[in-house]
Each structure stands twice: as C-alpha cells, then as structure tokens.
Amino acid sequence: MDLFFSLALQILYGIANLALISLGLAIVFGMMRVINLAHGEFLMLGGYTVVVATNNGVNIWFAMLILAPLVVGIIGLIVERCLIQWLYGRMIDTLLATWGLSLLFIGIITSVFGASTSTVISPPLGAVTIGDYTSSGYELFLIFVVIVLLILVYLTLKFTSLGLVARATMQNADMAACLGISTSRIYMVTFSLGAAVSGLAGGLLAPITGVLPNIGVIYIAKAFITVISGGSAILAGTTSASVLLGGVNGIMSYVTGPTFGEVALLFTAIILLRLMPTGITGRFFRKSQ
Amino acid sequence: MRLYGTFSGTLVVAGLAIIFTLLAPSIFEFFTIITLTQVIGLSILALSLALVWGFGGILCFGQSAFFGIGAYAYSVAAVNIGGSTGAIFIAILAAAIFAAILGYFVFYGKVSDVYLAVITLTVSLILYSLMRRTSGPEYKIGKALLGGFNGTGSPPLNVPGNGSAMLFPMQTFYVSMAVLITAYVFTGWLVTTKFGRVCVSIRENDVRTELLGYDTRLYKLGLFSISAGIAGLGGVFFCIGVTRVTPDVFSLGQSALAIIWVIVGGRMTLIGPILATFVLYFLTSSLGSQQVFNANLVLGIILVIFVLLVPNGVVPTIAGWFERRRTKRYIRQKERRMKLRKHRATG
Amino acid sequence: MARREVVLETRNLSMHFGGVRAVDNVDFELREKELRCLIGPNGAGKSTFFKCLTGQLTPTSGDVVIRDIPMTGREPHAIAGLGVGIKTQVPNLFDGLSAYENLWLSARRWHGDKRASQLVKETIERLELGEIRSATVGSLAHGQRQMVELGMVVAAEPWLVLLDEPAAGMTDEETYKTAELVREINKTSALIVVEHDMNFIRAISDIVTLFHQGSIFMEDTMDVISADPRAREIYLGHKS
Numbered sequence: 001m002d003l004f005f006s007l008a009l010q011i012l013y014g015i016a017n018l019a020l021i022s023l024g025l026a027i028v029f030g031m032m033r034v035i036n037l038a039h040g041e042f043l044m045l046g047g048y049t050v051v052v053a054t055n056n057g058v059n060i061w062f063a064m065l066i067l068a069p070l071v072v073g074i075i076g077l078i079v080e081r082c083l084i085q086w087l088y089g090r091m092i093d094t095l096l097a098t099w100g101l102s103l104l105f106i107g108i109i110t111s112v113f114g115a116s117t118s119t120v121i122s123p124p125l126g127a128v129t130i131g132d133y134t135s136s137g138y139e140l141f142l143i144f145v146v147i148v149l150l151i152l153v154y155l156t157l158k159f160t161s162l163g164l165v166a167r168a169t170m171q172n173a174d175m176a177a178c179l180g181i182s183t184s185r186i187y188m189v190t191f192s193l194g195a196a197v198s199g200l201a202g203g204l205l206a207p208i209t210g211v212l213p214n215i216g217v218i219y220i221a222k223a224f225i226t227v228i229s230g231g232s233a234i235l236a237g238t239t240s241a242s243v244l245l246g247g248v249n250g251i252m253s254y255v256t257g258p259t260f261g262e263v264a265l266l267f268t269a270i271i272l273l274r275l276m277p278t279g280i281t282g283r284f285f286r287k288s289q
Numbered sequence: 290m291r292l293y294g295t296f297s298g299t300l301v302v303a304g305l306a307i308i309f310t311l312l313a314p315s316i317f318e319f320f321t322i323i324t325l326t327q328v329i330g331l332s333i334l335a336l337s338l339a340l341v342w343g344f345g346g347i348l349c350f351g352q353s354a355f356f357g358i359g360a361y362a363y364s365v366a367a368v369n370i371g372g373s374t375g376a377i378f379i380a381i382l383a384a385a386i387f388a389a390i391l392g393y394f395v396f397y398g399k400v401s402d403v404y405l406a407v408i409t410l411t412v413s414l415i416l417y418s419l420m421r422r423t424s425g426p427e428y429k430i431g432k433a434l435l436g437g438f439n440g441t442g443s444p445p446l447n448v449p450g451n452g453s454a455m456l457f458p459m460q461t462f463y464v465s466m467a468v469l470i471t472a473y474v475f476t477g478w479l480v481t482t483k484f485g486r487v488c489v490s491i492r493e494n495d496v497r498t499e500l501l502g503y504d505t506r507l508y509k510l511g512l513f514s515i516s517a518g519i520a521g522l523g524g525v526f527f528c529i530g531v532t533r534v535t536p537d538v539f540s541l542g543q544s545a546l547a548i549i550w551v552i553v554g555g556r557m558t559l560i561g562p563i564l565a566t567f568v569l570y571f572l573t574s575s576l577g578s579q580q581v582f583n584a585n586l587v588l589g590i591i592l593v594i595f596v597l598l599v600p601n602g603v604v605p606t607i608a609g610w611f612e613r614r615r616t617k618r619y620i621r622q623k624e625r626r627m628k629l630r631k632h633r634a635t636g
Numbered sequence: 637m638a639r640r641e642v643v644l645e646t647r648n649l650s651m652h653f654g655g656v657r658a659v660d661n662v663d664f665e666l667r668e669k670e671l672r673c674l675i676g677p678n679g680a681g682k683s684t685f686f687k688c689l690t691g692q693l694t695p696t697s698g699d700v701v702i703r704d705i706p707m708t709g710r711e712p713h714a715i716a717g718l719g720v721g722i723k724t725q726v727p728n729l730f731d732g733l734s735a736y737e738n739l740w741l742s743a744r745r746w747h748g749d750k751r752a753s754q755l756v757k758e759t760i761e762r763l764e765l766g767e768i769r770s771a772t773v774g775s776l777a778h779g780q781r782q783m784v785e786l787g788m789v790v791a792a793e794p795w796l797v798l799l800d801e802p803a804a805g806m807t808d809e810e811t812y813k814t815a816e817l818v819r820e821i822n823k824t825s826a827l828i829v830v831e832h833d834m835n836f837i838r839a840i841s842d843i844v845t846l847f848h849q850g851s852i853f854m855e856d857t858m859d860v861i862s863a864d865p866r867a868r869e870i871y872l873g874h875k876s
Contacts, residue, residue, distance in 0.1 A: 100592025107586025259422045266415045493730040502716035502745045
C-alpha cells in the first residue's frame with residue numbers, strides 16, 4: 001500500500017513537472033501560435049535569478065515566487081517587443097529566430113557566469129515519510145503549486161476581463177481588432193505572462209535540477225513535445241498531454257529505468273501526433289480553453 | 290547569360306571546386322587539410338538539408354538523425370567487414386531506409402509541416418538518449434562496441450579491395466572533396482529532372498500538384514529518403530575525419546547547426562549552405578574555447594539577424610543584388626535607345 | 637440515335653457535416669462528351685458535390701463511379717490520374733513559378749519532355765497567354781490567374797473536365813473568351829461546370845442541373861428552368 005502511494009506520488013510528480021515546464025510555452029502557443037524555442041532559457045533564467053538572489057541574502061521563497069517571474073516576465077516583454085512582434089504569422093521563422101535567441105541567452109549566461117559552475121541550493125522543504133517510504137516534501141509542494149497555477153490560469157481566463165479579451169483574440173484576432181481590442185497589446189501581455197510563468201517554473205525547479213547555462217535544453221525538448229501533443233487549448237491541452245506523456249514516462253521509468261522512460265515518452269508523442277496531428281485538444285476538446 | 294540557379298551554374302561551381310581541391314594543399318597548412326575532412330562531412334549534411342528543405346519545402350529539424358545513423362553504420366560496418374568501401378554504401382542505405390520507414394509513417398499519415406519537423410527532432414533525441422546508454426561490453430554489433438557516450442572508433446578509408454592499405458590524410462582529403470563535388474552535382478542534376486520539378490511544385494502548392502494527378506506522398510517520401518542518404522554520407526566522412534563517432538551527432542546542437550548553415554547560406558541554393566558550413570565552422574573554431582565571445586553567443590546572434598534581416602541567406606541575396614544591378618543597367622539602356630529613336634523621329 | 641455511354645455517375649451520394657446534409661442522396665449521370673452546368677443558390681450543395689467528385693471530400697455514403705470504376709473517397713491524385721482535369725473554386729496555382737512552368741507541370745504528368753513542351757506551346761497560343769508566359773503567376777491579376785489555371789487543365793488533354801466557377805471575377809471580355817474555350821474543350825471532353833453567372837451558363841450549356849438544399853431539384857435546359865415558377869422562387873433575388 002505504501003509502495004503504491006509512493007509510486008503514485010512519483011508519477012503524479014512527473015506529470016506535475018511536465019505541466020509546470022510546459023505551461024508557459026502553452027500560454028504563448030495557445031494565444032499566438034508562436035512556438036518559443038527560447039522557452040527553456042526562460043526557465044534557466046528563472047533558476048539563475050533565484051540562485052543569484054539567494055546568494056545575495058534574499059529569502060528563497062520571495063526569490064522563487066516573486067522575483068523570478070518578475071525578472072523573466074520583463075525579459076519576455078523586451079523579447080516580444082524587439083523580436084517576436086516582427087514575426088507573427090511566420091511560424092517557421094519564429095521557430096528559427098527563437099532558437100537563435102536560445103543560443104544567445106546560453107551564450108550570454110556562459111559569458112557572465114561561466115560554463116561549468118553548477119550552483120546548487122538545497123530544497124527549502126525536507127523529506128516526508130509515508131510508512132516505509134520517504135518522499136520529498138518539496139516535490140509534494142510542487143504538485144500543489146502546479147494545481148494552484150492551473151486553477152489560477154483557468155480563473156483568469158474564465159472570469160477576468162483580461163481573460164475574456166485574451167480568449168476572444170485567440171479565437172478570432174481580426175474580429176477582436178474590429179471590436180477595438182489592441183491585439184498587439186494582448187500579444188505583448190500574453191507573451192510576458194507566459195515568460196513570467198516560465199520564470200516561476202524555472203525558479204521553483206532550481207533546487208531540484210541545479211542551474212547550468214544549458215539546462216534549458218533539457219526542458220525545451222519535453223515542453224515542446226508536450227505542447228504540440230496537447231494542441232492549442234492552453235489548459236486542457238497541457239493537462240491532457242502532461243497526464244498522458246508524464247504517466248507513460250513515470251510507469252515506464254518504474255518498470256525499465258529512467259532512460260527507457262524518456263524514450264517511451266518520446267515514442268508516445270510520435271504515435272500521438274500520427275493519430276492526432278493537431279494535438280489532443282485539436283481532435284477532442286474543440287471547445288475548451 | 291543567366292547562370293544562377295541553372296545546371297550549367299552547378300557545373301561551373303563544381304569546376305571551381307575541383308580547382309580549389311588541387312590548389313588547397315599548397316595554400317593551407319597540413320593540419321588544416323586534415324580538419325577539412327570532417328567539415329566536408331558537415332557540409333554534405335548541409336547539402337542534404339538544402340535539398341529536402343530548400344527545394345522540397347520539407348523542414349526537417351532532425352536531419353542530424355540520418356547524419357548520425359550514417360556515421361554509426363559506417364563505423365560498425367567497417368569494423369566488421371574490415372574495409373571501408375562496402376561500409377560507406379551500407380551507411381547510405383541504412384540512413385535512407387530508416388528515413389523511408391519514418392517517412393512512410395509521416396507522409397502517408399498526412400501530418401502537417403510543423404509536426405513533421407517536431408517528429409524528426411524527437412527521433413533524433415531518442416537516438417541520442419539511446420546511444421548514450423550503450424556503454425558496457427554487452428552493447429555491440431558484431432565486433433564493434435557501441436561505447437555509450439564515448440562512442441566508437443571509425444576506421445579510416447582504405448584502398449577499395451585492400452583492407453590493410455589505409456589512405457593517407459591528404460588522399461582522404463581528395464576523396465572527400467571528390468565525394469562532396471559528386472554529391473553536389475548529383476543534387477543539382479536531381480533538381481532539374483521531372484522528379485525534382487514536381488518536388489518543387491509540391492513545395493509551392495501541395496494540393497494543386499495532387500490535382501494534376503501526382504501522388505505527392507510518394508514524391509515527398511522519395512525526396513526525404515534521398516536526402517537522408519546524402520546526410521548519411523555526410524556522417525560517414527565526418528566520423529572518418531574525427532576518427533570517432535559519439536552520440537553527440539544526434540544532439541540538439543548538431544540539429545541546430547544544420548539549420549543555421551542552410552539559413553545563412555541560402556535555403557534556395559545548394560552551394561550557399563556548403564559555403565556557410567565552412568565559414569561558420571572556421572569562425573567558431575577561431576573563437577576558441579574562450580567563454581566571453583563563445584560559440585553559442587555568436588551563432589545565436591547570427592541566426593537571429595539572418596531570420597530577421599537576411600531571410601534568404603547570403604548567396605541568394607548577393608545574387609539578387611547583382612540581378613538588380615543588371616536589370617537597372619538594362620532598363621537604362623532601353624530608355625536611352627527609346628530617347629534616341631524619338632529624337633531621330635522628330636529631328 | 638444510340639445513347640452515348642455514361643462516363644460519370646453518382647448513386648445515393650450523401651455528404652453530412654454533423655447535422656447538416658450538404659449533399660442528400662444525389663443520383664447523377666453524365667454522358668460521353670456531355671457538358672453539364674450545376675447551378676443553385678449559395679449553400680445548395682453544388683460545391684460540396686463537386687468536391688466529392690474530385691476526391692477532396694470523402695462522401696458520408698453513396699458511390700461515385702467514373703467510367704465504371706468506383707472512385708468513392710479515393711484521393712484527388714487517383715481521380716486526376718484517370719485523365720480528369722480539375723479546376724477548384726479558388727484559383728489553385730503555383731504562385732512562385734511562371735505561367736509556362738505551371739502549364740508544363742500539368743502536361744508533363746502525361747507525356748515526355750518533348751511532347752509536353754509542344755503541348756504547352758500550343759496551349760499558350762490557344763489561350764493567348766503569350767504575354768504572360770514568363771510572368772510569376774502570383775503577380776498576375778485574378779482573371780489572368782483563372783486563365784492560367786484553365787490552361788493547366790487543357791494542357792493535360794483530359795477526357796473529363798471539372799470546373800468550379802471558372803468565370804468568377806472575370807471581366808466581360810475574359811468571360812466571353814472562357815465560354816468559347818469551354819465550348820471548344822467540349823468537342824473532345826465531357827465537362828461539369830459549377831457556375832453562378834447566368835449569361836455564361838446560357839452561352840455554354842444544354843442541360844443544366846439545379847441544386848437545392850443538397851438535392852437535385854430540376855434537370856433541364858436553361859429555358860425550361862427559367863420559365864418554371866418554383867425554380868424562379870429558389871433563385872429569388874437573382875437575375876435570370
């Protein structure tokens with residue numbers, strides 16, 4: 001029974017992890033059909049923000065929950081104004097330009113902080129025991145945070161005027177413009193919010209993964225695949241894809257080990273895309289957001 | 290006479306390349322010549338991507354997957370057979386067949402462009418993950434140990450038929466240049482055939498091509514497999530140049546580099562990406578291992594600038610500039626002639 | 637006089653989108669070298685029916701049979717591969733290529749290099765496309781693009797031609813030229829033409845099929861149909 005709970009928790013954490021790293025990318029993709037390949041670097045920058053802040057005496061919770069999203073959100077704003085806004089509608093070009101941006105960020109951070117210094121900070125929560133098995137209290141916390149985040153995004157989209165305007169722009173940008181909505185401003189705000197969420201995610205994960213300049217590369221592959229598999233609906237897509245892919249990864253990792261778990265995740269994504277080329281929500285939950 | 294974009298243009302470039310090959314040993318240091326073989330391998334990868342993406346319109350993020358398969362297949366086959374010639378053909382076939390299977394899965398399933406790009410990248414990542422885990426004596430094919438993240442050794446070229454007569458580095462350089470030039474001319478020819486023209490039309494308008502009665506899935510599959518074979522060939526010469534193949538051939542970085550070469554060099558040309566590979570390689574290696582202006586920084590800036598400002602790449606932009614000057618001159622001449630005629634008519 | 641053989645027929649053809657019956661149990665017959673126009677108000681199902689014939693849509697039920705070969709739900713390239721020329725509602729061309737290359741790709745499907753080049757030359761002369769033969773198709777005016785697309789259809793020497801609104805967006809002169817061209821094509825091929833332009837329809841066809849709410853309402857000459865009060869009601873507001 002304890003093993004079951006421990007395993008279930010592990011798989012749940014895997015799903016939550018995937019959802020956490022993908023949410024920022026999903027927000028941007030769902031709104032603007034922009035695939036930001038520098039997303040992994042947003043996560044990385046969030047992590048570095050937390051590390052630098054805590055090394056300078058800032059409280060870790062403040063750094064993770066307030067500072068990281070703020071800093072990366074502002075970076076996202078600058079990126080959108082300077083680069084992304086010139087490339088709307090050009091999906092492949094956006095892909096390539098953001099890939100360049102990703103290399104640029106890695107390069108800058110390497111220049112400033114050096115390539116091999118992996119700065120580690122310890123998770124601010126200790127272990128939690130369930131019968132014979134110890135689970136990480138911090139992982140439990142992260143699962144909780146992800147759920148709260150998803151609920152927050154849902155509430156924002158459904159019940160705030162920003163959310164309504166955002167959904168309208170997502171569904172029909174031309175019509176929204178005719179109604180006087182500044183789509184350019186919506187895109188700017190959405191991209192920044194997506195970046196902020198990514199910064200938050202990166203900051204929260206910093207104690208677990210450590211921070212290196214190229215840690216974003218690990219994130220981007222998984223996030224990218226999750227978002228594409230999920231389809232264009234932000235919440236339903238991210239959730240359903242995370243559950244499916246994270247679940248497969250978790251189960252396969254338990255059965256055969258972490259590498260084949262990864263391979264199973266990637267394999268599942270390929271089959272998923274073959275069967276549902278527009279992602280899960282493209283096929284099933286057409287009306288969801 | 291318009292040379293740009295025609296087969297005669299391809300032959301002219303090939304001729305220049307032959308001259309370069311013959312002159313190279315007198316111009317460059319010996320050490321540079323040795324390094325060139327691996328760069329030639331990389332440029333063949335760029336050529337393959339220019340074919341499938343530039344002409345076919347099929348963006349393949351994971352072209353490095355076929356590059357890596359070619360490299361590994363060559364290394365394993367050469368060790369087992371004891372000679373390089375057969376191994377090269379095995380490598381090309383392995384890459385092409387793998388692509389054919391993957392391509393069948395994708396093209397006959399009518400998956401759209403962006404998702405194809407993702408799937409090929411995913412496959413490359415799977416291979417990267419898998420190959421990294423093959424350390425340990427139980428992971429081998431025949432006599433060749435796969436070696437995990439350290440990879441496996443790649444035997445050098447030998448005289449066909451004589452397994453023990455290895456080629457010297459200078460001879461290997463000549464052979465690899467010959468292969469590059471042949472691949473380049475082949476690709477240039479392919480684009481002018483009916484097959485090539487149909488592939489271009491598929492890029493322009495898939496639906497219309499189908500309505501004309503062409504089975505577009507078959508053409509895309511064919512182009513995809515051929516370009517994978519060429520990429521595999523690139524992998525062969527890359528690992529011969531390095532004398533080793535590691536899982537890094539499948540990495541995200543390698544995939545990104547291939548895309549960058551093609552964008553910088555010019556997507557719609559074949560020579561552009563080849564030249565871009567050489568230039569960028571020597572640019573990044575001259576940056577050395579210093580971390581301030583490191584390779585990522587420079588490549589990142591280049592990629593962003595090119596996508597924003599020079600989306601067609603260097604070669605087409607320069608060619609276009611010459612074209613415009615010629616047209617301006619032509620128009621000016623015509624105007625002059627018309628003025629003269631008017632003058633004569635009234636005077 | 638012996639009746640000519642049937643070259644295309646549909647039996648109980650239906651196309652449903654969710655609850656909407658765009659095409660509802662249509663039985664249709666076209667004979668050798670016949671020219672048929674499909675008319676009807678917007679939403680009557682003509683274009684949906686057309687797409688079932690070209691293979692762009694797979695019908696929900698029923699059969700499409702071309703020259704006794706069942707072609708229901710086959711891909712467009714298979715149908716075009718039978719020798720059927722297709723022109724879609726929105727001009728569907730290779731915008732980045734020249735008019736010559738567009739025609740060449742069509743002709744080259746059926747012939748070798750030499751014969752294809754010859755056919756293209758002939759088509760260019762016939763359609764008076766000489767001036768624009770090297771122009772990039774994307775830069776041409778709408779009417780010219782339609783002409784190029786007609787040229788593509790003709791260059792393949794099809795025995796059956798399916799045209800969806802060939803006269804749309806054309807000037808009077810271009811419409812006149814197109815009508816002439818269609819009549820000429822009819823000398824060697826059967827044709828199905830979906831159209832709205834009444835003058836154009838009168839200029840080219842014998843029998844006209846009137847679609848209404850997914851089924852065939854009437855099938856007769858244009859004169860009979862325009863005299864029929866129910867048909868006129870269906871077309872309320874349209875010039876006839």
